[in-house]
Amino acid sequence: MLWHVIKRTAFYLLVVGIVVVSIFPFYYAIITSFKSGTALFQIDYWPKTFSLTNYNSVLTTGSFVRNLGNSLFIASVVVAISLLLAVTASFALSRVRFSGRSLLLFTILAVSMFPQIAVLSGLFELVRFFGIFNTPFALIFSYMIFTLPFTVWVLTTFMRDLPIEIEEAAIVDGASSWVIVTRVFLPLMWPALVTTGLLAFIAAWNEFLFALTFTSSNETRTVPVAIALLSGNSQFEIPWGNIMAASVIVTVPLVVLVLIFQRKIISGLTAGGVKG
Amino acid sequence: MAVAESLDMPVAKAGSELIRQRVRAAWIFLAPMLVVLAMVAGWPLLRSIYFSFTNASLTNIEGAQWIGFENYLSVTTLKSGRVIYDGLLVDPLWWQSVWNTVRFSVVSVVMETIIGMMVALVLNAEFRGRGIVRAAILIPWAIPTIVSAKMWAWMLNDQFGIINDILLHLGLISTKIAWTANADTAMLAVLVVDIWKTTPFMALLILAGLQMIPGDIYEAAKIDGVHPIKVFWKVTLPLVRPALMVAVIFRMLDALRIFDLIYVLTANNSQTKTMSVFARENLFDFDKFAYGSAASTMLFLILTVITVVYIIVGKVNFEGGR
Amino acid sequence: ANLQIVSGDTGNGLAVLREKLDLFEKATGNKVTIVPMPSSTTDQFGQYKLWLAAGNSDIDVYQTDVIWAPQLAEQLVDLTDATKDVIGQHFPSIVESQTVNGKLVAMPLFTDAPALYYRKDLLEKYGKTPPKTWEELAATAKEIQDKEREAGSKDIWGFVFQGNAYEGLTCNALEWVKSNGGGQIVEADGTISINNPKAAAALEAVKGWVNNISPPGVLAYQEEEARGVWQTGNAVFMRNWPYAYGLGNGADSAVKDKFDVVPLPAGSAEGDKSAATLGGWNLAVSKYSKNQKEAIEMVKFLASKDMQKLQAMKASNLPTIIDLYDDADIAKTVPIIPRWKEVFLNAVPRPSAPTKVKYNEVSSNFWTAVHNTISGNGSAADNLELLEAQLTKLKGASW
Amino acid sequence: MADLLLRGIKKSYGNVKVLHGIDLDIRAGEFIVFVGPSGCGKSTLLRLIAGLEDITAGTLQIDGQVVNQLAPSKRGIAMVFQSYALYPHMTVYDNMAFGMKLAKGHDKSEIDKRVREAANILQITPYLDRLPKQLSGGQRQRVAIGRAIVRDPKVFLFDEPLSNLDAALRVATRIEINKLHESMPGVTMIYVTHDQVEAMTLADRIVVLNAGRVEQVGPPMELYHNPANLFVARFLGSPSMNTMPCTVVSGGANPVVKPDGCDPIVVQATIPVSAAGAKATFGVRPEDLDISTNGEAIFRGKVDIVEQLGEVTLIYVDVGAPEPIVAKIPNDTVIAKGDTVALTSERRHLQVFDENGIAYPRT
Amino acid sequence: MADLLLRGIKKSYGNVKVLHGIDLDIRAGEFIVFVGPSGCGKSTLLRLIAGLEDITAGTLQIDGQVVNQLAPSKRGIAMVFQSYALYPHMTVYDNMAFGMKLAKGHDKSEIDKRVREAANILQITPYLDRLPKQLSGGQRQRVAIGRAIVRDPKVFLFDEPLSNLDAALRVATRIEINKLHESMPGVTMIYVTHDQVEAMTLADRIVVLNAGRVEQVGPPMELYHNPANLFVARFLGSPSMNTMPCTVVSGGANPVVKPDGCDPIVVQATIPVSAAGAKATFGVRPEDLDISTNGEAIFRGKVDIVEQLGEVTLIYVDVGAPEPIVAKIPNDTVIAKGDTVALTSERRHLQVFDENGIAYPRT
Numbered sequence A: 001m002l003w004h005v006i007k008r009t010a011f012y013l014l015v016v017g018i019v020v021v022s023i024f025p026f027y028y029a030i031i032t033s034f035k036s037g038t039a040l041f042q043i044d045y046w047p048k049t050f051s052l053t054n055y056n057s058v059l060t061t062g063s064f065v066r067n068l069g070n071s072l073f074i075a076s077v078v079v080a081i082s083l084l085l086a087v088t089a090s091f092a093l094s095r096v097r098f099s100g101r102s103l104l105l106f107t108i109l110a111v112s113m114f115p116q117i118a119v120l121s122g123l124f125e126l127v128r129f130f131g132i133f134n135t136p137f138a139l140i141f142s143y144m145i146f147t148l149p150f151t152v153w154v155l156t157t158f159m160r161d162l163p164i165e166i167e168e169a170a171i172v173d174g175a176s177s178w179v180i181v182t183r184v185f186l187p188l189m190w191p192a193l194v195t196t197g198l199l200a201f202i203a204a205w206n207e208f209l210f211a212l213t214f215t216s217s218n219e220t221r222t223v224p225v226a227i228a229l230l231s232g233n234s235q236f237e238i239p240w241g242n243i244m245a246a247s248v249i250v251t252v253p254l255v256v257l258v259l260i261f262q263r264k265i266i267s268g269l270t271a272g273g274v275k276g
Numbered sequence B: 001m002a003v004a005e006s007l008d009m010p011v012a013k014a015g016s017e018l019i020r021q022r023v024r025a026a027w028i029f030l031a032p033m034l035v036v037l038a039m040v041a042g043w044p045l046l047r048s049i050y051f052s053f054t055n056a057s058l059t060n061i062e063g064a065q066w067i068g069f070e071n072y073l074s075v076t077t078l079k080s081g082r083v084i085y086d087g088l089l090v091d092p093l094w095w096q097s098v099w100n101t102v103r104f105s106v107v108s109v110v111m112e113t114i115i116g117m118m119v120a121l122v123l124n125a126e127f128r129g130r131g132i133v134r135a136a137i138l139i140p141w142a143i144p145t146i147v148s149a150k151m152w153a154w155m156l157n158d159q160f161g162i163i164n165d166i167l168l169h170l171g172l173i174s175t176k177i178a179w180t181a182n183a184d185t186a187m188l189a190v191l192v193v194d195i196w197k198t199t200p201f202m203a204l205l206i207l208a209g210l211q212m213i214p215g216d217i218y219e220a221a222k223i224d225g226v227h228p229i230k231v232f233w234k235v236t237l238p239l240v241r242p243a244l245m246v247a248v249i250f251r252m253l254d255a256l257r258i259f260d261l262i263y264v265l266t267a268n269n270s271q272t273k274t275m276s277v278f279a280r281e282n283l284f285d286f287d288k289f290a291y292g293s294a295a296s297t298m299l300f301l302i303l304t305v306i307t308v309v310y311i312i313v314g315k316v317n318f319e320g321g322r
Numbered sequence C: 001a002n003l004q005i006v007s008g009d010t011g012n013g014l015a016v017l018r019e020k021l022d023l024f025e026k027a028t029g030n031k032v033t034i035v036p037m038p039s040s041t042t043d044q045f046g047q048y049k050l051w052l053a054a055g056n057s058d059i060d061v062y063q064t065d066v067i068w069a070p071q072l073a074e075q076l077v078d079l080t081d082a083t084k085d086v087i088g089q090h091f092p093s094i095v096e097s098q099t100v101n102g103k104l105v106a107m108p109l110f111t112d113a114p115a116l117y118y119r120k121d122l123l124e125k126y127g128k129t130p131p132k133t134w135e136e137l138a139a140t141a142k143e144i145q146d147k148e149r150e151a152g153s154k155d156i157w158g159f160v161f162q163g164n165a166y167e168g169l170t171c172n173a174l175e176w177v178k179s180n181g182g183g184q185i186v187e188a189d190g191t192i193s194i195n196n197p198k199a200a201a202a203l204e205a206v207k208g209w210v211n212n213i214s215p216p217g218v219l220a221y222q223e224e225e226a227r228g229v230w231q232t233g234n235a236v237f238m239r240n241w242p243y244a245y246g247l248g249n250g251a252d253s254a255v256k257d258k259f260d261v262v263p264l265p266a267g268s269a270e271g272d273k274s275a276a277t278l279g280g281w282n283l284a285v286s287k288y289s290k291n292q293k294e295a296i297e298m299v300k301f302l303a304s305k306d307m308q309k310l311q312a313m314k315a316s317n318l319p320t321i322i323d324l325y326d327d328a329d330i331a332k333t334v335p336i337i338p339r340w341k342e343v344f345l346n347a348v349p350r351p352s353a354p355t356k357v358k359y360n361e362v363s364s365n366f367w368t369a370v371h372n373t374i375s376g377n378g379s380a381a382d383n384l385e386l387l388e389a390q391l392t393k394l395k396g397a398s399w
Numbered sequence D, E: 001m002a003d004l005l006l007r008g009i010k011k012s013y014g015n016v017k018v019l020h021g022i023d024l025d026i027r028a029g030e031f032i033v034f035v036g037p038s039g040c041g042k043s044t045l046l047r048l049i050a051g052l053e054d055i056t057a058g059t060l061q062i063d064g065q066v067v068n069q070l071a072p073s074k075r076g077i078a079m080v081f082q083s084y085a086l087y088p089h090m091t092v093y094d095n096m097a098f099g100m101k102l103a104k105g106h107d108k109s110e111i112d113k114r115v116r117e118a119a120n121i122l123q124i125t126p127y128l129d130r131l132p133k134q135l136s137g138g139q140r141q142r143v144a145i146g147r148a149i150v151r152d153p154k155v156f157l158f159d160e161p162l163s164n165l166d167a168a169l170r171v172a173t174r175i176e177i178n179k180l181h182e183s184m185p186g187v188t189m190i191y192v193t194h195d196q197v198e199a200m201t202l203a204d205r206i207v208v209l210n211a212g213r214v215e216q217v218g219p220p221m222e223l224y225h226n227p228a229n230l231f232v233a234r235f236l237g238s239p240s241m242n243t244m245p246c247t248v249v250s251g252g253a254n255p256v257v258k259p260d261g262c263d264p265i266v267v268q269a270t271i272p273v274s275a276a277g278a279k280a281t282f283g284v285r286p287e288d289l290d291i292s293t294n295g296e297a298i299f300r301g302k303v304d305i306v307e308q309l310g311e312v313t314l315i316y317v318d319v320g321a322p323e324p325i326v327a328k329i330p331n332d333t334v335i336a337k338g339d340t341v342a343l344t345s346e347r348r349h350l351q352v353f354d355e356n357g358i359a360y361p362r363t
């Protein structure tokens, strides 16, 4: 019995440890974001001062709100487009037997391992060529390089597991492939769509390099770039307070999303993601 | 009439209407994705590879001239008869960055796997508040890299960083350490941050694998009287191996490409400079666009080779068992 | 016309820029938009190169670092003719640094040079004067540091500077080397001079500071980290740029009114002079701009005497026009500017002119060698020898 | 009204030949059941008829028209799957209406009428607004059948529709399918199962498949009483027919065979005189064996196992052959393990198969 | 040698009460089968005995020792799971040896001997080096049993071990389990199934569970012939016993009941005189019904459905009650759909249950 209690306590200690390590940096960022001036340079474990100046200055100066809007728009459109393209593509990849299928799948996997750096300049040429430089479309377009392979991959594995009979029933009912995808499979794929959509959203929301390169005005930039651009009052000053406030602002929506979809993420991965 | 005719009609080889329709639909479905991928990935990559065989510089991309493998390896014989090798393949800085990357990737992936496994095991257990813990675990992973890099840079600051403060209080160190500056600790710092940030994802993937192990196997083991630790080594581990292998390769590819974290945290430290950072430096900072392209191409090649070798050696099964 | 100017300047600097642009807009009827950039100069530089390489016509005017001129020259408009009338007012050395192959690629906007910040109160307390040589600095720093620590200020250090491996270390190290008579890495004629005993000695001396009078973390410090230590009252001396002056006197600063600045120390040998790395920013017009005429007009406007004065008074930026150092208004509102003239007179340029497009790599190799040395990775002599070899190889037939 | 004609139907997956040439004539309105061991190709054949797989060789005609190339939806067929294959996100109503909605040319009221009619027949009207997951297995299967009815097909295809149901439901649904068939006299039904009871009770004719070949086609009782060969004989009936090697003693009238290790027996079969001395197989169903009370017996041996099933008792008698002989006897017969019994059977129940397993026709 | 004693065993999951107090005495060497409808708690009870779940209330004794708290591995039990639960990454040999290897105290040769013995018994020696996925379902199940045998347990627990197998294999494996039981006389076996045939053929005693309660315990034939209540009566036997509401006309000697809509019948049951006029339920098994030839009949009605099963024929007769009466008649009786038949039965087969479904004992 004692042994049981010890085991139980040890287990909960472990859990607490894991949780603390996970959230401490974010917690610390939050505390820091409420400090200003020299107080920033003092180490506190508990919130001592509570000032919203950092938030105020982040939100009012510059175009941070606008950037938030950009990020939201771009990430949403990226998710929408990649899901749209990926759903149809993954149907083809998982449900139709044709020659070259495995090769295609492998190619898509290969694309997902491109170093971003390697394609930056070529992408930039394309962006210029299409005349979408410094528009959200440049980012939407370039983000496809990482969201698309990923969504196709996950959705393909997921769709492979959908029962074949349902598809055949639809075929017998006279449904075309398009109808099967949109009206039969799509409604069944919500968990996977939510998971992949969320992951793609996070990836797009967090992207930095392309966002920096393909935009050239405050109005078109996304939040990670905006955070990198946050500056103090003079050249070398790093406005830690503002950065932390901005970081908290960008991260909170994601954390909320993750909290909401926590169960879905796991089940989506279980169903589709990685099945050895 | 029509019946008689169709009776004599030979069976077309192409398969039935259904199959043809489906294959046609498949290609139509694939086309948009393939076009987009070819544009965003294929074309730029080909350009990179092409540039790596030229003498292009950022100021003069159009006038790039084909110079063959010189960016990779060039051999010049001096008048004195001395032979000089030049190029990426003999560049010690490149190899240093390759070594850094490999070292970083191996350590981080191994640590992430071990810790991720632990976390996944904890999350797989039934206990009160599991949902909250699961959500909490995901936070590091949801924080943008650039943000977490800055957060950690702040926490790792030698004077005002809370990490030093904690360690001092715990008596683990006696003087404040400049984590990101010190050649000895810079890599450690980067590793800690990376592990902190990506372990949740790893744990998630492993958890997904764990949940697919049928519960009755554990009951069988219980009846066999197998000690829980033995169960882990002899039953759990072999059974999550496939999921683990896939998770590891995905993380490995990510780690080998690592850029932003190091760029923000310890940009110029030669101990932590990775292949991506090296490539970027040459592409944009130094006037060696072609050389940088060669580095990018090599990076891509190395990734491909590692993946292929890993998949073959590790017998990774991506097809979900079908 | 609608013009776009890209600037890596920050907060207050941007505001002042905007203010000047408003004046410009009013005066000429053009519209100007500012495109801000990350404050990291490396980020800016990579970005600009990419944009220019792709013939980006969206940006008309770039705010450039002093060292970039040779590397961007080809894609920037020659301003020689357009600025014939005013260029003579500026410090010739700065103008020279922006002239590549006889072509003026950028118009000086403001300049920058570091100085030695010291704690008036502490020096007075221990009866010291601001050091003239590095040795003196080390000794004073050590003494005050030790005594202060005994007195209970546990966290105090003697001297903070920028020891992280980045461009700033090149600046710091250039000052150490140059002021000790060790040359300027690559001389104006392209000779690689860095591998010399004086330079090595200078670096060895710095190595001795780390963990002695300087915190070990100094090896990761950039400007801000140094200022952080300084401004919380934890350093006796600091090497930093003028910006720290205003901030150090801010309301919540622990060192408010307790510090002053002097030129950086020099070596102890005969003839050694203090050296301050020349920083500063310039304005250049993109070759791909569709409104070059208006852009040039704007550049001239922004770099004009009146505007530099305004900038000096509002942003404490050091003017590049010589006369302004004697300007009474400036002296009144920003007293440090006239005082910085002294510092500025000792300024040395980084070897960007002779090394041309390869400057960044030279600098990177240099700071790596220095960082290795001061963090105890090999002796200065060895590292410099290796550096010389690297640079020689980099140079090839010519820069 | 739909006749089906299968001529030399073959199917391979890559190199794996699954069907080796199936010929079959199915009359309109017939109820045909495919049975056979697992993996013999029953589902494959059904799916070929449905058009869900390509036919590798041979022709398939429905109503006189070759449909090898035709899309499934145009063949006038409807299919009911083992796992129901209902669209989980649609209500029962929508599940049933989906096909018609897609087909165009049907107005709303017509669709509604058809759906409600089908729902009525199957008594699922109360559930029309539910989702499949809110239904029990039996209800789901009825919805699946309803969906098929709505399509108003000429041919109904069923692939083991009852195997996911529990015993009681299986019986009930089986009876419903039977009634359905009777209520739609013109509609051909093709039904795959591996459950003998289903096959026997539903089929007009049973098609016994084995390893991609047709073993026998005929009405259930015909197959039960006059199996064409050993495979069919052993496949139908539970427990299986007892078989043992024997030698033909004499053919012609009153032929005699001698099971190895037993006494010669006179059988009622047309065995040619020339077959005398040939190896053959002798068979008798467990339910046709009785405990001999008059000393006359085919087999004698010790009872190995006694299984009491309530209404009947199975005894496993060791007669010296590798496998025990099973007999199904009334449960009021008192027999214990270890007893020695003599088993006999009426002569007309005895069957003899030649060397190749082909039955000698009974007289 | 292991007696099991269950006393007031209760089990709840949170607020859900699954077992409501089970009392059971199991003698060493007995073969006990738990049957009951799905969800009635069979598996739960088995898992309580195994120690895989905590007992909420009550005591469980094995061999006189209370084992409520004991770890599964120390209870001397072995368990065979429905889904086999083999370790997929270990060979058959390792699967069987795993428990012993880890238990220490057994040297290699001893383990080897035990594994090979078990493999021999189950005839899986040729597969010892294979992985589970390379085996068929039946072979896998034998490995699972082998693994249990190696543990040399006092109590064998089986949870629906055959339900994943096909019909033929099920019969074969059932017989093997039967033999296994005979070859290990001292070992108690507890077996969960929902298959009646398995229950009837394997059990020494059957425990019928319903909604977490024991309905009846007894030898198979006892339960079949003398069900304690309506539930047990209807649960055993296929097709189920025909039941219909009736009224007790008179009790005492030669009691008479009158099924609704039929003539009064004399039954052989101990119905108290006081019960006269009470509502009751009358039941008769399909296999006990015969076509009446002498005009004397219990039920009369039109034949609705005729299902020929080969050896027997099922007829569904509409007698005016909501459900048709099913009768199992010999297949040589010629009856067609629509015929009117009279059904009779021997009096000793008729059963009567009181208002609460409790059987009036038969005389």
Ligand SMILES: Nc1ncnc2c1ncn2[C@@H]1O[C@H](COP(=O)(O)OP(=O)(O)OP(=O)(O)O)[C@@H](O)[C@H]1O
Pocket (backbone or CB within 6 Å): D013, D016, D018, D036, D037, D038, D039, D040, D041, D042, D043, D044, D045, D194
């Ligand atoms: N897509 C396929 N590729 C290769 N072989 C297949 C495929 N589908 C079926 N087979 C093979 O064809 C054979 C017949 O399969 P089929 O599903 O028709 O059997 P079945 O008679 O329906 O069996 P069951 O009673 O188990 O459903 C099997 O051996 C199977 O392995």
Ligand SMILES: Nc1ncnc2c1ncn2[C@@H]1O[C@H](COP(=O)(O)OP(=O)(O)OP(=O)(O)O)[C@@H](O)[C@H]1O
Pocket (backbone or CB within 6 Å): E013, E016, E018, E036, E037, E038, E039, E040, E041, E042, E043, E044, E045, E194
């Ligand atoms: N972990 C659990 N939590 C809550 N309820 C449970 C749990 N396990 C089983 N139950 C419930 O206990 C009841 C009995 O379950 P059990 O598995 O013992 O049934 P069973 O008789 O074995 O049924 P089946 O024949 O379907 O296997 C069911 O109603 C089930 O829903």
Ligand SMILES: [Mg+2]
Pocket (backbone or CB within 6 Å): D042, D043, D044
């Ligand atoms: Mg099948």
Ligand SMILES: [Mg+2]
Pocket (backbone or CB within 6 Å): E042, E043, E044
């Ligand atoms: Mg169960």
